[in-house]
Amino acid sequence: MSVVQNIMEEVKKRNPGEAEFHQAVEEVLISLEPVIEKHPEYVESGILDRLVEPERQIMFRVPWVDDKGNVQVNRGFRVQFNSAIGPYKGGLRFHPSVYLGIIKFLGFEQIFKNSLTGLPIGGGKGGSDFDPKGKSDNEIMRFCQSFMTELYRHIGQDIDVPAGDIGVGAREIGYLFGQYKKIRNGYEGGVLTGKGLTYGGSLARKQATGFGLIYFVREMLAANNDSFKDKTVVISGAGNVAIYACEKAKEYGANVVAMCDSKGYIYDKNGVNLDTVKQIKEVERKRISEYVKHHPEAEYHEGQKGIWSIKCDIALPCATQNDIHVEHAKQLIANGTKIVGEGANMPCTNDALNLFLENDILVAPAKAANAGGVATSALEMSQNSMRLSWTFEEVNSKLDAIMVNIFKAADEAAKEFGMEGNYVAGANIAGFKKVADAMMAQGIV
Numbered sequence: 001m002s003v004v005q006n007i008m009e010e011v012k013k014r015n016p017g018e019a020e021f022h023q024a025v026e027e028v029l030i031s032l033e034p035v036i037e038k039h040p041e042y043v044e045s046g047i048l049d050r051l052v053e054p055e056r057q058i059m060f061r062v063p064w065v066d067d068k069g070n071v072q073v074n075r076g077f078r079v080q081f082n083s084a085i086g087p088y089k090g091g092l093r094f095h096p097s098v099y100l101g102i103i104k105f106l107g108f109e110q111i112f113k114n115s116l117t118g119l120p121i122g123g124g125k126g127g128s129d130f131d132p133k134g135k136s137d138n139e140i141m142r143f144c145q146s147f148m149t150e151l152y153r154h155i156g157q158d159i160d161v162p163a164g165d166i167g168v169g170a171r172e173i174g175y176l177f178g179q180y181k182k183i184r185n186g187y188e189g190g191v192l193t194g195k196g197l198t199y200g201g202s203l204a205r206k207q208a209t210g211f212g213l214i215y216f217v218r219e220m221l222a223a224n225n226d227s228f229k230d231k232t233v234v235i236s237g238a239g240n241v242a243i244y245a246c247e248k249a250k251e252y253g254a255n256v257v258a259m260c261d262s263k264g265y266i267y268d269k270n271g272v273n274l275d276t277v278k279q280i281k282e283v284e285r286k287r288i289s290e291y292v293k294h295h296p297e298a299e300y301h302e303g304q305k306g307i308w309s310i311k312c313d314i315a316l317p318c319a320t321q322n323d324i325h326v327e328h329a330k331q332l333i334a335n336g337t338k339i340v341g342e343g344a345n346m347p348c349t350n351d352a353l354n355l356f357l358e359n360d361i362l363v364a365p366a367k368a369a370n371a372g373g374v375a376t377s378a379l380e381m382s383q384n385s386m387r388l389s390w391t392f393e394e395v396n397s398k399l400d401a402i403m404v405n406i407f408k409a410a411d412e413a414a415k416e417f418g419m420e421g422n423y424v425a426g427a428n429i430a431g432f433k434k435v436a437d438a439m440m441a442q443g444i445v
């Protein structure tokens with residue numbers, strides 16, 4: 001058995017039932033095979049064995065009282081995966097599907113993503129199986145306060161810095177920050193990112209993941225003498241990442257014809273009206289189906305998966321993991337899609353990814369393409385440490401430069417190992433090498 005196969009067997013044995021975690025590890029390890037062949041010292045130092053084992057995993061009870069006076073109990077998680085290059089950094093996800101395997105896959109991916117940003121941040125992730133849908137603001141606040149009442153002892157601006165992810169936006173970060181500050185009796189601004197602009201948040205953090213995705217895809221297109229101009233784009237999701245990917249893609253002259261939430265998708269052949277989507281999703285927190293009430297010429301279809309049957313040049317999955325399976329990949333390829341840009345984390349199954357690569361579809365892999373969010377979180381930490389704030393233009397231009405560098409790193413690593421144009425492998429390799437070298441330098445810890 002090869003080194004990679006051995007480690008994979010061990011990961012499955014030691015982490016039973018965590019399918020998403022197995023998937024994420026497998027995807028990375030396979031692409032690292034040529035690297036470890038060239039660098040046997042990584043294997044001798046147990047770098048891979050250590051990388052797949054989180055430094056620390058925390059699970060805790062989150063009790064809270066709902067508006068009817070009933071006691072509710074959720075489960076909280078924080079997985080501190082790797083601190084070789086900086087404090088643990090990564091978002092919190094509040095979604096009923098959350099269990100340890102989801103948080104571990106996200107934490108594992110975060111190690112490589114954060115490394116690619118070129119900024120000093122390690123990898124971590126957390127969250128809860130709490131479902132924010134249908135909860136009042138007061139319920140959300142009480143839940144966040146209870147969650148932080150345990151989490152606070154494990155985090156800190158030089159220890160572990162959480163942020164948002166699915167179900168966690170500025171509202172939740174505000175409640176979490178308020179509780180942290182109250183317990184700690186001090187203003188430790190850099191302990192959370194994605195904060196509101198009135199208390200230490202960074203301009204452009206809200207836009208950063210979506211904008212960053214488009215900057216990365218722009219570079220990938222440019223390397224192939226192409227651009228967004230007049231391209232038909234389909235975006236899954238209608239949350240933070242999807243909305244700002246849509247905004248920047250439109251600005252670059254693309255026609256975004258479809259978006260979705262977990263219940264269904266809208267198709268507006270003349271171009272999605274983003275103001276309407278923002279109003280429905282950011283302000284009213286309602287379903288995307290509302291869109292057709294404002295735009296009767298558009299179509300709404302029940303069932304989210306149908307979105308991948310729409311003909312498009314560029315597909316941007318920005319909702320959640322395992323959104324695109326082989327059958328959806330086949331549909332996209334048959335419809336002439338040339339570019340897949342992963343805004344969500346692990347939105348394609350490994351088989352779907354391989355199918356895209358075999359068919360010469362250009363794939364912008366999540367770890368690289370959605371790194372703009374966490375990169376801008378790191379810029380928020382820098383601003384907090386300096387006790388000043390940069391303008392929108394300053395942050396946005398730093399973000400753009402970071403995404404250009406990430407593209408170059410992925411491109412060059414792919415070329416170095418004879419896989420030109422395979423940015424999936426390139427991103428994994430470039431992200432891995434920095435972390436591996438830092439781990440080598442720091443000894444067996």
Ligand code: NDP
Pocket residue numbers: 164165166167168209236237238239240241242260261262263304318319320321343344345370371373374
């Ligand atoms: P939001 O909570 O803002 O939005 C999530 C969107 O995806 C919603 O439209 C939601 O629909 C949809 N969605 C969620 N779960 C499912 C599901 N099981 N099936 C279909 N649709 C679903 O989250 P974000 O936009 O922040 O995150 C989206 C993705 O991007 C995630 O994979 C996240 O990990 C990743 N990401 C986020 C970053 C950030 O900075 N926020 C940074 C990097 C990556 P509904 O409302 O119906 O649930």
Ligand code: 2IT
Pocket residue numbers: 089090091092113161162163164165193345370371373374375377
């Ligand atoms: O997946 C991700 O990179 C995020 N959810 C953002 C993490 C962060 O710390 O900003």
